[in-house]
Amino acid sequence: MEDNNNIERELFENAKDLLGNEHLKKVPFKVPQGYFESVEDEVRTKIKDQTPDGQWGLLHRSLKAYLGLAASFLLILGAGWGVIHFTKFLTSRYQLTAQSTIDSELLLDSLENEYVAGQLDNALAESSKDTLTIRVIPQQAEEMTEETAVDYADAVQEYLSAYPSTSVNLASLELAELEE
Amino acid sequence: MQEDSEILALYKEEGGADYAFNLIVRKYSERLYWHLRELAGSHEDANDLLQNALIKIWNNLPTFRGDSRLYTWLYRIATNEALTWLKKQRFESRFARLDFDKSLCNKLTTDDFFNGDQIQLALQKEVMQLPDKQRAIFSMRYFQDMKYEEIAEVMESNIGAVKTSYSIAYNKISTSLKKKF
Numbered sequence: 001m002e003d004n005n006n007i008e009r010e011l012f013e014n015a016k017d018l019l020g021n022e023h024l025k026k027v028p029f030k031v032p033q034g035y036f037e038s039v040e041d042e043v044r045t046k047i048k049d050q051t052p053d054g055q056w057g058l059l060h061r062s063l064k065a066y067l068g069l070a071a072s073f074l075l076i077l078g079a080g081w082g083v084i085h086f087t088k089f090l091t092s093r094y095q096l097t098a099q100s101t102i103d104s105e106l107l108l109d110s111l112e113n114e115y116v117a118g119q120l121d122n123a124l125a126e127s128s129k130d131t132l133t134i135r136v137i138p139q140q141a142e143e144m145t146e147e148t149a150v151d152y153a154d155a156v157q158e159y160l161s162a163y164p165s166t167s168v169n170l171a172s173l174e175l176a177e178l179e180e
Numbered sequence: 181m182q183e184d185s186e187i188l189a190l191y192k193e194e195g196g197a198d199y200a201f202n203l204i205v206r207k208y209s210e211r212l213y214w215h216l217r218e219l220a221g222s223h224e225d226a227n228d229l230l231q232n233a234l235i236k237i238w239n240n241l242p243t244f245r246g247d248s249r250l251y252t253w254l255y256r257i258a259t260n261e262a263l264t265w266l267k268k269q270r271f272e273s274r275f276a277r278l279d280f281d282k283s284l285c286n287k288l289t290t291d292d293f294f295n296g297d298q299i300q301l302a303l304q305k306e307v308m309q310l311p312d313k314q315r316a317i318f319s320m321r322y323f324q325d326m327k328y329e330e331i332a333e334v335m336e337s338n339i340g341a342v343k344t345s346y347s348i349a350y351n352k353i354s355t356s357l358k359k360k361f
Contacts, residue, residue, distance in 0.1 A: 017354065018354060018358060018361070019303075019322070019357070024299065025322060025323060025325075026300075027214050027217065027218070027323055028294060028295060028296025028300040028301070028304065029214075029217055029291070029294055029296075031213075031223060032223070036213070039205060039230065040202060040205045040209070043231055047235060047238055
């Protein structure tokens, strides 16, 4: 405890780059005694339980069958509700354009928005050094309702504004009718 | 400890598959576990992910062509296992109207297997709040000290994107920790 308190005091005093301290790079977790020694045997047992086609044992497959039936029933109910609720929006489709100065396709991947496929233009390939244009366009097969398009715009804006860097600049975010 | 090339050669020998796989488990399971621990948030979940990943590795070894290093291939399988699991957890949480990120942070606070200090706990909470892929990159670079080139192979991305993602995560966490301490 005494050592931990000393380490903490040193870290606070050298706050210029906390993350640079080697102490923080140590993983602060432990495992049950003998855990790593038991992994090999446990995995081997599970592999042996697999049937020749790579699936689990009979009990598991039966369970999957029953769960699949239950899931199908719920899906049919849900689809019925969805048809009634969303058909009024099927007449409009939206194209969402977002511009920002972030340089990473992974950032958009990280948004994990289930309604929108990401498309990234890398401005580094062009003359601009630090500016990147990101166009995010819904998948052609998807039809965004007005509500979900607005949700997405909010998510993009919030995500981009979360990074405290002068290079992050949301130039514009607009929703427009898709050009047919 | 055998080199990866030796393990792969042994795997291809008649009757060598089982022993080669055991060597892979002995050489890599601990490192893969700690990587998955950073993503999963609890020992139980990290253990499940590790076992599933090792089983997938066993099932896919016959198709490993050597296009990438064995090491990064193993990490790719483990990372994808975790990312898929996280996506599923988030989807199910949304359906149940639960805040999954908050629940991950709460797990840390009550984790019996956490044996760090307050600042390490604060760091772990910050890491838990990163987007999933960014967290994977941060974990591999910061805690596992992997090279950017290796991480790019694992994430099937390019070095520039990986560096940027790590840099943003690093700055975000650093700024947040400075505000707290």
